[in-house]
Amino acid sequence: MRLWIGFLVGLWLPLAACASALPIPEHGPALRIQGSNTIGAALGPALVRGLMIERGLLEVSSEITGRDNEQRIVGQTAAGRRVEIDIAAHGSSTGFAALKQASADLAASSRPIKDSELQELKSLGDLKSPGAEQVIAIDGLAIILHPQNPLRQLDTLQLARIFSGEAKTWKALGGVGGAIHLYARDEQSGTYDTFKELVLSRQGKRLDPTARRYESSEQLSDAVSQDPQGIGFIGLPYVRQAKAVAIVDGDSQPMLPLNSLIATEDYPLSRRLFFYLPASPNNPWAEALVEFAQSDQGQAIVAANGFIAQTVQAMAVTPNALMPEGYQALSRHAQRLSVNFRFEEGSASLDSKAHQDLGRVLDYIQRHGKTERRVTLVGFGDAKDDPARADLLSRLRAMAVRRELVKYGVTLREVRGFGALMPVAANNEDEGRIRNRRVEVWVY
Incomplete structure (x- = not known):
């Protein structure tokens, strides 16, 4: 600073x-x-x-x-x-x-x-x-419906088809009701920019011009919650009386906009809020x-104020059969910290938020007496033609974080790489690959 x-x-x-x-x-x-x-x-x-x-x-x-x-x-x-x-x-x-x-x-x-x-x-x-570039909070874009809409999850491709006007009825999505009514933030909004980047542009689509546009987040959310055929996107604090659905991106698991998934930026529609x-x-x-x-x-x-603070906390993770065995074992014996380290595009250098998070993680480790072999770093990456290369790169990213922690006297228990397993985003474009290149911090 x-x-x-x-x-x-x-x-x-x-x-x-x-x-x-x-x-x-x-x-x-x-x-x-x-x-x-x-x-x-x-x-x-x-x-x-x-x-x-x-x-x-x-x-x-x-x-x-x-x-x-x-x-x-x-x-x-x-x-x-x-x-x-x-x-x-x-x-x-x-x-x-x-x-x-x-x-x-x-x-x-x-x-x-x-x-x-x-x-x-x-x-x-x-x-x-x-x-x-100062990340001051993490937010999640919630996809909101009328509370009585029976749909529970949508994937990012479906969202692109819906908001571009290609999917016109709820019946076409397995839901109930007539025509889909679209609600969107205005052209100047960062919320709209984020949705456009994470959903529409990724599929080469544009927002349907018939969508009702709002400068106010509160007004948009309230309008969707009163329209049984409505769907909109909104910042996490503004879900209000509407219903948020789980989102799938590529091979990721369905994820609701939960605080823990947004804090780690695993949730597909999570985003950073900045002061410049x-x-x-x-x-x-x-x-x-x-x-x-x-x-x-x-x-x-x-x-x-309803956003996700960057304060580091330890979270219990429930193992399931979709996790690699080594990751299941880790989740049974350790807790995951509520932060992921991510990297500058095309490099193994920590990005601006990671530099800020480094101090927070060090503070947590020192305050909780975890400096001596009580920390494990787990690296992930995007899919490669050679799985062995993906494994190696995921471990190298974890080693890059290890180097920073060692400077401050932290002796790690273990450094592991899981390659391209457990993706949190689609791997078919740069944005998804960057999200999948991450390092988790686990403590015993």
Whole structure:
């Protein structure tokens, strides 16, 4: 985490009431956040309020700006000075556009930055670097139906056919009822971008233009829950009164959007929620918010808002006959931590979230006395023409994580590789292969 030291001379006045002072601008907001509605509707404001309270501000509250999906969080110093933070939540792409136009200090996004956006914003630094690309929470896209719809699971190919308009009736899917009514987020939404990438584009399809589009997650969910023929996609906290179905991707098992499966990003429609922090110009409030979001207190706010915190926990796994025997034995004697290490595309280098998770895993291991032969790493990969090569590569990925843990005094019990077994995504494209290349952490 980059730490900002000093003040921007002439533009800011120090917030002297705080032990760790943050500056206050003479005029206007101290911080401008734009982007994802998934983040900006509730999670972003909750994190901002938490930061303000932590920093000693008084009378922290939200103000209505009169503009849809925008709000202002305000507080006062002990000396009575007003502090404002503005949040506009019109979709992830608008956050990157605002960074380019210098009308935002921090972008909130419910999808990774695109290569084109990265290129356009290169003057602000490398926004894919671990310091700039900050995963603040894990979310799962839930596929929602009316509560009385009898369907229990759908696969990603069926979803593509449904939302492209090719599958037009519930009867064609083995369900009951007439025409399928489609509900979707608006064009600017990161939720829509994620669904388009994970479901539609993978099958070479586009959203049916007859789908009803919503900027508000809550309104979309409520509309589906009142329509017996409706189906929609939504961020996990917004299932509300609707019914979520299990999802299958390729050869994966059916998975409901459960917290444990989303925390490890095994659930096919799981996704990361991001803050993107430019290196230049620096805004100390932006850096403070990112640091707060990654803290235990910030992650507690993430969980309280219905998303999946990145706090590491041990989970019992029930063995079943579909698991390799070695994995069944492991699940009978050890517990799995609620994190997977994943890698940069085409390499054995840990990605930005993995770098953040490394510290969390080390903290868990040290706090629970697991540093001496109490940890097993299990690597997985994507299918290869030669199964022996898949086995080797899965073990090498686990060894890459081992090297990092050993640096901090952890002696491992075992490192194992299971090759292309137990896929969590389809292997026929890059996105699925990246998801299958993972390392699990087990503790005794």
